[in-house]
Amino acid sequence: MNSNDSLITGRQPTPVRESGRTAAGDIGEVKKPQDAPADAPVTDHGTPMEQADSRTDQANTRTRQANTRTQEAEARTDQANTRTDQANMRTDQANTRTDQANIRTEQAEARSVEALKASGLLYRRLFETAQDGILILDADTGQVVDANPFMKDLLGYSQEEFLGKKLWEIGPFKGEAASKLAFAELQRADCIRYEGLPLETKAGLQVEVEFISNAYLVDKKQLIQCNIRNITERKRAEAEILRLNETLEQSVAIRTAQLQEANKELQAFSYSVSHDLRAPLRHILGFVDLLKKEDAGPPLSEERLGHLSTISHAATRMGQLIDDLLAFSRVGRAAMQKTEIDLDQLIKETLKEMEVDTKGRNIVWEIEMLPSVWGDRSLLRMVLVNLISNAVKFTGARTEARIEIGCAPDENDESVIFIRDNGAGFNPKYTKKLFGVFQRLHSHDEFEGTGIGLANVQRIIKRHGGRVWADGVVDGGATFYFSIPKQIEE
Numbered sequence: 366m367n368s369n370d371s372l373i374t375g376r377q378p379t380p381v382r383e384s385g386r387t388a389a390g391d392i393g394e395v396k397k398p399q400d401a402p403a404d405a406p407v408t409d410h411g412t413p414m415e416q417a418d419s420r421t422d423q424a425n426t427r428t429r430q431a432n433t434r435t436q437e438a439e440a441r442t443d444q445a446n447t448r449t450d451q452a453n454m455r456t457d458q459a460n461t462r463t464d465q466a467n468i469r470t471e472q473a474e475a476r477s478v479e480a481l482k483a484s485g486l487l488y489r490r491l492f493e494t495a496q497d498g499i500l501i502l503d504a505d506t507g508q509v510v511d512a513n514p515f516m517k518d519l520l521g522y523s524q525e526e527f528l529g530k531k532l533w534e535i536g537p538f539k540g541e542a543a544s545k546l547a548f549a550e551l552q553r554a555d556c557i558r559y560e561g562l563p564l565e566t567k568a569g570l571q572v573e574v575e576f577i578s579n580a581y582l583v584d585k586k587q588l589i590q591c592n593i594r595n596i597t598e599r600k601r602a603e604a605e606i607l608r609l610n611e612t613l614e615q616s617v618a619i620r621t622a623q624l625q626e627a628n629k630e631l632q633a634f635s636y637s638v639s640h641d642l643r644a645p646l647r648h649i650l651g652f653v654d655l656l657k658k659e660d661a662g663p664p665l666s667e668e669r670l671g672h673l674s675t676i677s678h679a680a681t682r683m684g685q686l687i688d689d690l691l692a693f694s695r696v697g698r699a700a701m702q703k704t705e706i707d708l709d710q711l712i713k714e715t716l717k718e719m720e721v722d723t724k725g726r727n728i729v730w731e732i733e734m735l736p737s738v739w740g741d742r743s744l745l746r747m748v749l750v751n752l753i754s755n756a757v758k759f760t761g762a763r764t765e766a767r768i769e770i771g772c773a774p775d776e777n778d779e780s781v782i783f784i785r786d787n788g789a790g791f792n793p794k795y796t797k798k799l800f801g802v803f804q805r806l807h808s809h810d811e812f813e814g815t816g817i818g819l820a821n822v823q824r825i826i827k828r829h830g831g832r833v834w835a836d837g838v839v840d841g842g843a844t845f846y847f848s849i850p851k852q853i854e855e
Contacts, residue, residue, distance in 0.1 A: 497594045500527065504580060504587035507531045507548045519574075519595055521567030551589050555580045561600060564593075572597045646687075649680045701741040701828060708735035708782065711742070712770060715749045722757055726766060733771035736780045738849040744825045745849075751818040752784045752845050759788035759843070778851050779831065785844040791837040799835055822847065 492499060492511075498519040501511035512527035527535060532548055551557055559576040566572060575594045580587060653673050656665065665673070712732060716723075738745070753768070760766035766787065773781040791799070800823040822845075823833045830850045837843035 497592050500591040502589040504589050551578050573600050646680050653677045728766040731769040740829050748822050751822050756786035760786050779848040781848045783846045787842040790839050790841045790843045
């Protein structure tokens with residue numbers, strides 16, 4: 366009976382267990398109820414057709430499950446195939462990149478070879494055209510393996526006379542013991558330099574050279590490159606400079622002695638001016654005073670008394686000139702004691718000293734805040750006294766004098782101070798004469814003075830490293846400027 370027959374009859378072959386009983390869980394098994402009599406007939410649960418439908422449903426379920434598993438397996442197979450394709454694609458891409466890398470490597474190697482060729486050609490050109498002698502030595506044997514053409518210009522030996530020979534076998538380096546010793550030093554050190562090495566040319570001339578050696582590897586072979594430069598002319602120039610320096614030092618010593626002697630003479634002259642020239646002036650003034658006295662003789666006429674007054678004024682002015690000249694001389698010789706100076710305070714002290722000269726005058730003072738400067742306090746006091754007293758003097762004819770003291774915008778890292786007045790002023794075309802000794806732009810009858818004050822101002826400011834200049838207009842006032850460099854204590 367086949368499987369189809371089994372479905373029709375509602376029974377299946379009953380498997381036989383080892384105990385001789387049928388499996389209790391088989392679908393076609395007919396059980397007897399536990400509470401039924403022993404002789405009660407056994408009945409099936411449902412009809413054979415229902416059992417067959419049940420088994421058909423179970424079979425269909427298993428078929429559907431099998432189909433599902435098959436589809437899942439096919440999907441997994443498709444996924445595996447997709448991953449395989451992707452892996453193959455990545456492999457192809459990797460192979461492509463590898464091929465591209467290999468191409469780039471080959472191109473780089475080709476460029477490297479070309480660069481090496483170009484570098485070698487460039488080196489060869491430099492080697493051939495260098496204006497220093499170059500020898501290439503075998504580091505093991507000392508044999509010359511190459512020499513550039515300039516060696517002939519330097520020492521007179523051709524390239525052929527160098528090649529293949531050992532260093533100590535060549536004319537200018539002959540002297541086996543010394544050359545071998547020097548070569549042993551070249552072998553030990555990577556770089557050696559000799560300054561002023563004496564060599565003899567093929568023509569017998571003595572030259573001094575700078576000898577520099579460097580060791581390097583070429584194709585696993587140690588070579589030594591020797592650069593030889595002729596420094597004969599440089600050595601001669603150095604010797605000449607040394608000689609000139611010695612001569613200059615001697616000249617400076619002589620000139621210093623001359624200046625010291627001139628200073629002594631100037632001091633002697635100052636002493637003479639201070640004492641010998643003053644004595645006649647004192648005599649003149651003394652005799653003039655005697656002549657003016659009534660008991661000195663017959664009374665003098667008004668005209669003669671006027672002459673005596675002129676003589677007295679002239680002698681007094683001469684004494685003032687002598688004093689100013691001595692002061693001008695001392696300004697140039699005096700040692701400077703530089704400190705930080707508060708110009709505001711110095712201005713106040715200067716104006717305090719000038720109260721006698723300004724008493725009874727209508728002067729409007731405009732004084733700005735001034736910066737501190739680095740300089741000699743006593744010398745800068747002389748500068749301020751001269752400039753401010755000039756401003757007071759040349760505004761004497763003004764009903765209301767205006768004098769301004771301030772600070773101009775900084776220029777070139779220096780402090781610029783100005784003193785401006787509304788006085789007599791001056792003609793601008795004579796500005797350059799202002800600071801000369803005895804240079805006056807106004808007559809003595811208009812304004813008294815010796816013409817030394819502004820010369821002293823210029824000398825003092827120049828000693829401080831500064832500048833002086835002025836602007837003015839006739840009868841329109843004047844402005845005098847001086848600058849002091851900004852600097853720290855020396």
